Amino acid sequence: MTSRAIFQRMRSYALYRITSTVHFLMFFFVVVMAYDWSLPAHLLILICILNDLATLVIAVDNAQISEHPDKWRIGQLITMSIVLGLCLTALSFAHFFIFWKHFGYEPLDDKAPYDSRKLESIMYLHISSAPHFVIFSTRLTGYFWENLPSPIFALVIIGTQIIALLMVIFGGLTPKVPAGQAIVVLLISFIYFIILDVVKVQIFKHWSFELTATFVPTSARRHKLSDRKASKIQQERVWRSIDNVRKVAVMTAVVSSLQEKHAVEHAVAVEEHK
Template identity: 60%
Template sequence: MTQATVMNLTTQDSFKVAKGAPQVIIRLVGGDDDAVRAVNSLAKRGLRALGVARTKAGTLEEYELVGMISLIDPPRPDSAETIRRCNTMGVDVKMITGDQQIIAKEVAHRLGMGRVILDANHLVDEDKSEEEITDHCIRADGFAQVIPEHKHKVVELLQKRGILVGMTGDGVNDAPALKKANVGIAVHGCTDAARSAADIVLLAPGLSTIVDGLMTSRAIFQRMRSYALYRITSTVHFLMFFFCITIAEKWTMKPILLILICILNDAATLVISVDNAKISAHPDKWRIGQLIFLSVVLGALLTGLSFGHYFVAKNVFNVTKDQLEAIMYLHISSAPHFVIFSTRLSGYFWENMPSPIFFIAVMGTQVFAMLICVYGVIVGEPIGWIWGIAVIGISLVYFIFLDFVKVYIFKNWTFEFTARAWPSKTRKEKLIARRAREIQQKRVWISIDKVRQVGLQIKALEALKA
C-alpha cells in the first residue's frame, strides 16, 4: 500500500490518499461488501483491481473508499502454447503469482492449466508438516498471493523430493528463486538482479525459446547416448574377438587393416553430431548400468558372429589365408557399422530415419570396405562379389536381430528390474517408497479429476443462468 498527503495551498486543507491491493484498502476503510463483490467480479474475468481510498473530511485517520481501478495483465501471447508443449514433453508447469487466488485460477484456465491454485499461506502453515506441504506443492498447478520468500520455498520443497526445478522470472523479487533453482531462466527484458542470478538469459521475447532449449538439449542427450552405446559396443566386440582369436587360433590381422578399421569407425561416429535425433517425450536420465549391460550384450553377440564368420570361412569353405583376412576385415568393418543405426534409438531402427549426411557417411564406409575386399586392394587377395555380398547380407540380417535384442532390453530395464536382479537394502527402500508414492499420487489425481469435473459442472450451470 502507498500513501500520500495532499494539501490545498490556498485553504491549507489537507487529506490523505492511499492505493494498494484491494484487500488491504478494504481493510483500511473498515470493510465494504460491495467492494468485495466488485473485486471478485473483476477477478472472475481475470482482471486485477487496485483500491483507492482517502480520508474523510475533517480527519486524517478515518478513510473512505473512493473506488476500484481495474487492470489487465494478460499472459504473454505464446504462454499457452509453450505450456502445452512443455506438458507434452513431460515437464510439469506451475504458475507462481502475487495475484489473488481467484485471478490466478482464471489466468490458469486461459492458459490451459489446471485450476488447483493454492494460497501461499499453505507454504508456511505451522499446523502441517513439511512432508504434507511438499505433497501440496507437487499436486498444485500454481500458487497465488506469493512473496519472494514463498517462491524460494516452493523451489526448495520440490528439490527435496529429488525433482529438477526450472524457474523463470524477470524481477528483483525473483532473484532468490532463480538462484536456488536447478535451472534459473531470466526472461527478455529482465532486471540486472534477475540476470545475474539466472543460469540462462532469454534474448528473445516470450517463453517459446524454453521449448527450443528443451528440444535441443534432448537431441544432444540422444546423440551422446547413441555415441556412448555404439563406442562401448564396438570396443567390447573388438577386444573380445581379437583377444580370444589370438589366443585360440594364433591368428592376427595386418596392421594396415586394423588402422583402416579405426579410421572408418571414427568417420562413421563423427557424423552422429548431425544425425536426426529423436526427441524423447519425457525427461531423459543417464542409466549407466543399462548402457553398460546393453553394450556388453551387443558386443558379445557381435563377437559370436565374428567367430562364426571365421570358422565357417576357414573350415567349411577352406579359403586362403589372405581371403580369410579380407573376409574378416569386411565383416568387422560392416557389422558394427550397421549396429550404429540401431544404437541411435531406444525403439526400432525404422521409427526415425537418419539424416542424409549420417546415412551417406556410414554407408560410404561400407562401400569402401567392400570394394577393397572384392578387388583385393590393400587386403592382398580379392574375395569376389559373392563373398562380399554374402558378408554384407549376413551383417544386415544380424543387425535386425540385434535391434530386437536392444528394444527388448530397453523395454524391460526398469528400476524394479534392477532392484530384483541386484537386490540391496537401498534399492528395496527406494522401491517401496516409489510404489507408495505412485499409489498416493493415483489417489490424489482421482480426487483432483473429480474436483475439476465438479468445477466444470458449476461453470456450465452459471453459464446457463447467465
C-alpha cells in the first residue's frame, strides 16, 4: 500500500508538471514571437515559486491506492499532458485576446506607464490559477471528488491563489485591476479545471493498448495485440467450458436429489404399507 501510494503521488506530480510546462511554453512562445510581449521577470519567478510550493505538498496528499500493481504508461502520460496543456493554452489565449480587444488592456512593454499594463495582472492571475487548480484533477485517474485531498494539500493550493488574487486586486508587484474582474478570472480557472477533469476521465476511460497499437502500429505492438486477442479468445472459451461444467454439475445434483427424495418416499410408503 505504501509503494502504491508513492507511485500515485509520483504519477500525479509528473502529469501536473508536464501539463504545466506544455501550457507555459506554448503560450509564451507564441505571444513573445507574435506580439513581443511577456510577463515581467518577477511575476514569472513568483508563478514558479507558488507552483513549486503546490507540488511539494503532493507528498502529503491522500493518494488513491490502486487495486492492482501499477506500472508506468509513458504514452498515456505524455498524451494526457499534451491534451490538458493544449486546453490550458486555449484558455490563456482566450483571456489574452478578450481582455485586450474587449477591455482595452493592450499588451504593452515595460516602458509603458505602470498603471496601463493591467494585462500583466490579468494574465499573471490566470496563469497562476488555471494550471494550479488542475492539480486537483491530475492527482486521480477518476473524477476529482472520488478521493478528496488532504487538508494541508487543499489549504496550500487555495492559499496560494488567495495570495495571487489579493496581490492583483491591491497592486504592489503588479498593476491593480478591478476586484470583479480578478474574481471572475479565478472562477473561470476553477470551472475550467472541472471541465478538464471530465476530459481526463474520458481519455483514461477509452485508453487501451488496442488504441495505441492502432495509432502507432509498430511490428512489436501488432504482434503483442494479436497475442492478447488470441489469449482473450482462449480465456473466454475456458470460462464458457467452466460454465457448462457448472450447469451439468447443478443438473446432476438436482437429478440426484430428486432420485434420493423419490427413494426415501418409496421406502416410507413401503414401511407404512407394512
